[in-house]
Amino acid sequence: MTDNCLNQARALSSQQRYAESNEICDLILRADDRDVAVLHLKALNLASLGEVSFAGNLLQKCSKICPEDEKVWLDLAYIYSKQGEYDLSEAAYRRSICLAPDYSSAYNGIAVIQARKGDYKSAIATLRQAITVNSNDLVSYNNLARLLESNKEFKSAMMIYQRLLTLSPTADNYQSLIHSYLKAGLSKAAASTCRDGLRKHPKNIALRRTSFQLENGPVKVSPEADQKVKKQLEVILQLLKKDNIDSAGQLFEQLYRENPYHPLLLHDYGLYCLRHTNQQTTKFGLEILDRAVLIYPSFLPPYKTLANYFYSQDDFESAILFAKEGIKFNQSQSDLYYVLAMALKEIGKLKDAIQIMEKGLKVGGHIPIEMYHELGLLYDNVGQFSCAKSYYQKALSVDPDYYQSKFNYGLLLSRSGFVDESILTFDELPFLDRNGYEALLYALACHPEKHRHLPLYLKKWPKLYAGHIVAKTAHFKKNKQQKIRIGYVSADFRKHPIAHFMTGIYSHHNKNDFEIYSYYNGMNVDTYTSQFKSQSDQWRNIRSLSDQDLEHQIKRDQIDILIDLSGHTSHNRLPVFVAKPAPIQVTYLGYLSSTGIPQIDYRLIDGYARPDVGIEKLIELPNCYLCYQPLESGISASINAQSKKGYVTFGSFHRLSKIHPRLVNVWSKILLRVPDSALLMKTRYLDDPEIKMKLLDKFIDNGIDPKRIIFKGHANSLTSHLSAYDDIDIMLDAFPYNGTTITCESLWMGVPVVTVAGQVHFSRVGVSINTNSGLPELIGNDENEYVKIASDLAEDHGRLAEYNCQLRRQFLDSLVCDPVTFTQNLETTYRKMYHHWRHSN
Structure with missing residues (x-):
């Protein structure tokens, strides 16, 4: 645990988040106030924050605890130098050299002190020692050359600059050598070096300026x-x-x-x-x-x-x-x-x-x-989070009505779990543009009570943001091809959760009966984008197209069934659907609720979703409404965390916007029923002290020891993210807004997911996935059952081990991961839609 905390503190320090790094250092030092590595890091953080005296005191303490640590002496010497204590500084540098004779930076520090005292001869000799023990010490070469120049030893300085340029041919080093030549009156050598430098750095302004001056001489205006x-x-x-x-x-x-x-x-x-x-x-x-x-x-x-x-x-x-x-x-x-x-x-x-x-x-x-x-x-x-919040607040203190800051502040609050405050911030805006309104829709969906009001807000969307668009009632003609022409519209044909659920469909479409048009509204292009593109009959980049231009393009393409894969998520093109450019319009997958748009004919769900009624006609797909495909096939399932640690660890990798006090209360009940267990929470912002304290306070209020709550921030890579599954035994689903990708990913990694059945589609995704994966025993009908299922499972170590061994294969063999059957069912649904339209016309 200490090593993990120290690594986190070092990472924060490397990001110049010194105060946050020291907060973690202080936590570690409560357990061991003589931990030299932690004291040393805290001292460096304090020095960076300008607290030089406190930094010096800590480094002195380190030197007494561990007098053989050469790095401590090196940094202590630097602090002494900053304080003007040159004799103490030189002594500390020499102590560092005794412990590590190849520490050229210590020689360089001594030379700086000697130069400040006016002893240039000794400083030059010391710097020559530095480059002797480390022939690649660029800083010492540079300081030596400058001192030689100051001492009017131009020839020696030029030789050092030449060596420096050989080691590091940067534009600055070219400039240094050129100026050295000019000081020595060697203008031809300066011009030649300048030309060499420009060949390597043709855009460098300083070199081009020097070249201009060498060619044209001084320019004067009378x-x-x-x-x-x-x-x-x-x-x-x-x-x-x-x-x-x-x-x-x-x-x-x-x-x-x-x-x-x-x-x-x-x-x-x-x-x-x-x-x-x-x-x-x-x-x-x-x-x-x-x-x-x-x-x-x-x-x-x-x-x-x-x-x-x-x-x-x-x-x-x-x-x-x-x-x-x-x-x-x-x-x-x-x-x-x-x-x-x-x-x-x-x-x-x-x-x-x-x-x-x-x-x-x-x-x-x-x-x-x-x-x-x-x-x-x-x-x-x-x-x-804390820094972002602070600067948004500063912007709003300058202009309380500055829309972009208020909107982004509301978005930040939503993403970081302050959903009530987020909704309030959005409500305070005199108006909401489409992005703002859709951010409000997401915040409402995550709220444990206010999600019930979502249909009312969805109903208002068309009038607010597409009222200027007139739905065309033109008679659609069958395209000349015999195939049914499908158009998928999305901003997420890339490394994105949508890729998990559309890859199997694209790979298994029947190209004898269907022609696939992809309308990509995103900016990022990656290997998944290329895969979607290669499996499309026609690919359209539509990011730069206006709604009207896109409408005309879809009509020219004679799309039979136009499918929105975004709903009210980022970079959607829902206004185009209001114009009705295709005879059959469908919303699917990207948004687990109604769009509120009368011109969209159908919404695809399954029999387990039981959503509240939207404006679209609901079409139930057989079995599950989605088909998951893992994007990384070379990663093994998780290990049994309980057998490794000796206690059960619950997990939540959900966005903070889905985590609210009521959910924390329910999770606290589970932890109280399983006394030796822990909860690992991992997501964006969870390395921020303010966010962590907000969550910890809620658990503490429920009687949970804060040591049982483990936080991890956003992972920098997919491999790092997936490795976190090795540290949990049971994933706890969120409610009312269930996980989708996280649930599938967890099952694929061999970690069971306990969910609770809600009343609307986004509250019943866990029901659909678990049922179709052969795991109905992990579904609670209410919060009490949810608590009982999770706590009982945690006590059954044999069952946990069985899940860990068998769950990945069970999941991959299930209906949730069967792209062939799923795509056949989907295409049957498309045919029924199409034939219904043909017969009704």
């Missing part, structure tokens, strides 16, 4: 020319205000011919070219803006313009390049930090984006509300 240009730019500004674009362009062109190097002209003319002209002059505008950057490094407007332009063109690499270069020369511009962070976000570097945005907030001056909002989104994306 005071007279400066005044003339500024007056003319005022004239141009007035022309632009009057929308006299062409006259402004002519004056820009004339002024540029006369003054090709004026910084303000280069920027304003370049900006004009980007905004007001064609592709050819856009290229010219970029060139002169780039020239401004090369000639005038500290002139910020061109950096901002170029960074924002490239970001708008989805050229995130170039946006990052110009934003970073601008920040080098001025760290007080929050908008440069903002565009840099946004570009990093777009290329998936979320942690880097967070660091940059945080720095942008510290520069002072006006902070745009978007920075708070985007930081909230970034922290949300990496699963840091």
Whole structure:
């Protein structure tokens, strides 16, 4: 347990979540306040938080407990140095070297102290020792070269820079060598090295700037020319205000011919070219803006313009390049930090984006509300609930009506289990766009009482969000092919739960009778996308199509049966179904309730679902309403956790939005009936202290020892996620919103799932899956039965072991995992729908 906690604390520290890391460190230290590894980590966290004195005290304690730990002495030396205690620092560094003679970083630390004291000769000698014991120590090479330059030993410095460049041919190291050559008066060598550097780093701004300076020499603008240009730019500004674009362009062109190097002209003319002209002059505008950057490094407007332009063109690499270069020369511009962070976000570097945005907030001056909002989104994306919540609240303190922050804050609350607060937040919004309303629908479905109101909200959806669409009553003609043409519409033809349930259908469709059209509304493309595409007769990427364009495309394709696989989930295309582009319209799988859309004819369920009546006609598929296929075949079933640990562990891998106080109360009853058992909860946000304490408080109120509740956050890979099944014996289903993928996955991993039968479809998924898997004994008719079944099973170790050995094979052999039979039944249903339509017309 301690090792797991320490690893979690280290992971948080590596994410710069130092305070959270120290909370875990403090928990471990309660059991053992002399654990050096934990004390050491806590000290490093404190140092990063600016608490240098406290960090030093802890490291001193570590050095006394374990005086042979060279890393402790190294970090203690650094702390002493930060405090200005140079003699103590040097002594600690030397102690570290005694314990680990190849610690070049300790030599480097001593050299820094010697240089600060003005003893450059000793510092140089010490750095030479550092690169002797570690010939790959780049930091020591760099410091040595700089010291040699300061000591006017240019030839020796050049040799070190050359060695450094051989070890690490970065653009910065090229720059260092070039400047060393220039200081020594070797301009030809500098130019040659610059050309070499540009061959390796053709986009590097610093190298291109040096090249420009070497080729053109210094550029100057006379005071007279400066005044003339500024007056003319005022004239141009007035022309632009009057929308006299062409006259402004002519004056820009004339002024540029006369003054090709004026910084303000280069920027304003370049900006004009980007905004007001064609592709050819856009290229010219970029060139002169780039020239401004090369000639005038500290002139910020061109950096901002170029960074924002490239970001708008989805050229995130170039946006990052110009934003970073601008920040080098001025760290007080929050908008440069903002565009840099946004570009990093777009290329998936979320942690880097967070660091940059945080720095942008510290520069002072006006902070745009978007920075708070985007930081909230970034922290949300990496699963840091408390930080995300804090920044959404900061954005709302600036503008309480800022829609995006309020919506995303409501979404965050829903996803993290604060469903009541989420619903309240959505209700406070003066209006809800379609995404907001559908987020509200999900929150209502997860609520133990308010889920009963869901049909009323669904009924309102068409008028609120598709009232402008007129359902066409045109007479549909049979397509010229003899095959029935099926159109599946989804944003989830990718690595997604939908893939588990559609893969078998796509693989087993009868292509003699059916023609499959896939309408993909997603952005991500992976191996599963390729598989769906290869098994489709026609594949349509529809993400960029308007509702009207998609409607026309479906009509041109002459689809007979159009099937919505999303319902009210993300990136659905339900408004198109309101337009009725196909004679038969069906909703299936992605949403376990009615769509509320009168133009959708059918909803596919099974006889076990017994849902509340929706607006669509309900069609019961034989046996189970879904067909599960595992996406990873090479992973073995879970081991018997009870036999390994000596006690039973219940599990919940459900989203926090499905976990509410009533459910916690029921789970507490199970834990009280099985005194030696534990509950492992694993999902997104469960590594956040605030979320954990919220849940723990509820269990503690029910008399449960908090040590019996184990939390795990989001797994970084499918393998890591599936390995968590090795740590549980029984999965506890959620209610009223049952698990679907988690239930199937759990059974496939050999872990039985105990469920309770509800009154609507999403509350009876567990009934359907367990019944069709031959496990009716794991279904409770009410909460009391649910508690009894789970607790009785936990006491029956022989039965648990039997499930563990046989459950995967039993599940895979069941009707839930029979794609051939399922697809035949589905196609029979499609034929009946089709023939009914033909005969009714």
